[in-house]
Amino acid sequence: MPAQHPCIHSYAEYEDAYRRSVENPEQFWAEVAEPFTWRRKWDSVLKADLVGGHNEWYSGAKLNITENCLDRHLATRGNKLALIWEPNDPKTRQIRYTYRELHQQVCQFANVLLNNGVEKGDRVCLYMPMIPQLAIAVLACARIGAVHSVIFAGFSATAIADRVNDAQATVVLTSDGLNRGPKQIPVKRVVDEALESCPSVRRVIVVEHLGWPVHMQEGRDVWYHEEAQEASKSCPAEEMDAEDTLFILYTSGSTGKPKGVVHTTAGYMVWADYTFRNVFQVQENDVYWCTADIGWVTGHSYLLYGPLLSGASTLMFEGVPTYPDAGRFWEVIDKHGVNVFYTAPTAIRSLMATPLDNVLSYSLDSLRVLGTVGEPINEEAWHWYHTHVGKERCPIVDTWWQTETGGIMISGLAGISPLKPAHAGQPLPGVQPVLLTQEGQEIEGNGQEGYLAIKFPWPGIIRTTYGDHERARQTYFGPYPGYYFTGDGARRDEDGLYRIIGRVDDVINVSGHRFGTAEIENAINQNPHVVESAVVGYPHDVKGQGIYAFVICREPVGKTDAGQVEASIIETIVAEIGKIAKPDKIQLVSGLPKTRSGKIMRRILRKVAEGETSNLGDITTLLDPGVVEEIIQGKK
């Protein structure tokens, strides 16, 4: 009998696991890793390096993550549902795959990739709707050792091209179109436009979803369903090294273009599984639903890998929370008997703003555990979720983590840890958080606030940024050598529970999506009207943070033309990044508050955007203090 996966069942067990993970991390993580399917065990559990950022877990081990997600469950869970797919339109057909069927689907897709010349180590970009073939394709890449890079299907052609070129992808997987609520979007057309500037791509495999006619480029584009006819439903898994790259996922930082966060095979697998089981406390017959898109890390770790590694039944939803009406989430929960539900605060806030009947008309009896992720949850939203969705009987796990951490870092364990609204809570075993002063001194004791950093590696830690390790080193390990720097500020309350305050760098979190202010400014500056711009975040009732752009135009713009210029700026952002980065407010200004050395004083702009203009601090050192008054007068 293989060893059982250790799972925490009580607070005392949590304390014991935590203590062991700190006292003897290597032994702890060796025990956690033991029950997986390994082709060869590791030579060393951990090679730690929080200075250069070269961290390795389970070096020397050989495995394939899909054997752990699929094959090893076949004997005991072959007929258990692995993937339940709920379509955008509730009147159309759901799809359900057992572990056996999902295994076959993944093998078949893997064979299509192999037949199309994809080799171990090749980068494959996926720009697809939330349909089962996206989940299948991701696993198919992992099956044959190709590196998947999923690009959220709301990004623009330019954003796709940036990511495809950075990864030097040879193959792109896409579909004819996608459904988003009442809209249909011609996904393949966006890919075609992107690929005009992507010479590395030699093959595009198109999954038919809407049945739309699309342009197929001779010699480059093929239909998945035609390729699949020849492809067998069995495919041996490629043997991977523990530290072989599993995937790249692009995410925004405070400088430059989005960077490709790299996760490798064994450490990510152990981390995704361990955190999933312990945080959500999913039981064998549960239906588990994470509403995130696979285009984001939450979809990778907690829609796909975590649940499948643990042998759970995971629900995948194509649509949006408000279609056909704002009761859709709750309807899906009742329809499928969802027991564990994991979503984003922004979704909760947007549904809170609709009539309460939308939620009260569903029973939600099946729910046992609720979770949130992606941004701080305000107390009002927490209480609404707890009262009206959880009926005051379901614990809420507020899970703090990042694309770079691979999995949940600070969170309660459902039904085990103390619940405190708007607090992520305590670190998971293996996570050693600290609060630092700006100078890098550790802040001791409770009731304190500081920069959140982690002082010991965990299995899911970012390995590098694709093609540019120096960037990873500087971003995460450079600011405070010996620590992983998160970019977040946090408070440790009197009970030692962590509350995440928000980013302390130039990153804005809009509806749980990260954007660098520089990234949006670069996009705005592509507009021919624009000379310079400065972007800041400001508190937004539904999105958490909204995007406020201050823009200087080449020519003075009269009131009558301002609307047109603003619309043109928005168009540019949509073309450069995508609709998700549309600013909420654009203010045309004649100048920006700058220091004498030319640095933009964002602190002042942030205060203006927040409407807090009474206390701007000392502005006499500015190059042109007069500009501040003009900006205040013109505030949107």
Ligand code: PRX
């Ligand atoms: O600021 C934190 C916020 O989201 C950032 C990470 O964003 P991303 O890499 O896109 O991953 C989102 C999903 C894991 C963090 O630096 N964040 C994430 N979860 C929480 C959070 N802020 C507060 N509370 C959370 N539970």
